[in-house]
Amino acid sequence: MKRLWKEIRQGLKDMKTEASPKSPEVFWEDFRARASLRNRETAVEREHFPVLRWAAATVFAIVAVSAAVILPGVMREDTGVSVVNSIEVTAQHSGIVITRDEPGEGTVVWVADMKMREEA
């Protein structure tokens, strides 16, 4: 048992890596170098990010306005034909015929025998 522990201790000693403690000067020099590098990256990010953000906002605005303006016109379906909701003929006439022409997709209103009052 005692031997086993000895072996373990020896094994651990062998595995132990050489620690290389830095002197305070080296440590702070290294720290300052890293810190300055980090500040530089942040400055670069600050310089480019607003440009990208504005470019993205512009593209978004263009797409949004295009969609709002163009899509309703494109999407709107003009189904059916033109419709006469009401009609009142004040000149003398004998009748009104309203027909729909399916092939031509047209609506025809024909006022029969319309005459001007002075002609009547």
Place this chain on the structure above:
Amino acid sequence: MRKACGILTALFVLCSVCGAAAGEMLSVRLVYASDRPGGSDKGLEDVVDLLKRTIVLKHYLLRDSSSAALPADKTLALGDYAVRCRGEAGDMRIEVFRGRKRLLKTNVTLKRGKPLVLGGLPAAGEQEGREILIFLVKKR
């Protein structure tokens, strides 16, 4: 750069709004129709088949044409007629006058590209034949 993007966006929005406003127009044509032999005018190519199918007359002559931006509030002069158009395509009031006399008034729903033919008007100074008004909403 930021200013340029802002100006670009503002210009685009302005152009889009102007484009949207300049959407549709109403075209009105005055046609003389008679039973005399003859063809039809070039300006009626889009409706001549419709006219021949529904109004059984042989000769169609384009006498006048005019147009108005929609929504409209305009009186169009077409030959001897004054055609007053008020409203947008979906709800339009049309009044037809000859001189000071109103011949008819109607309220219609016009669909883009689907013509409305208003016929049977007595032809001015003609012994025979009738006059027809053709209303058509188009993209401007």
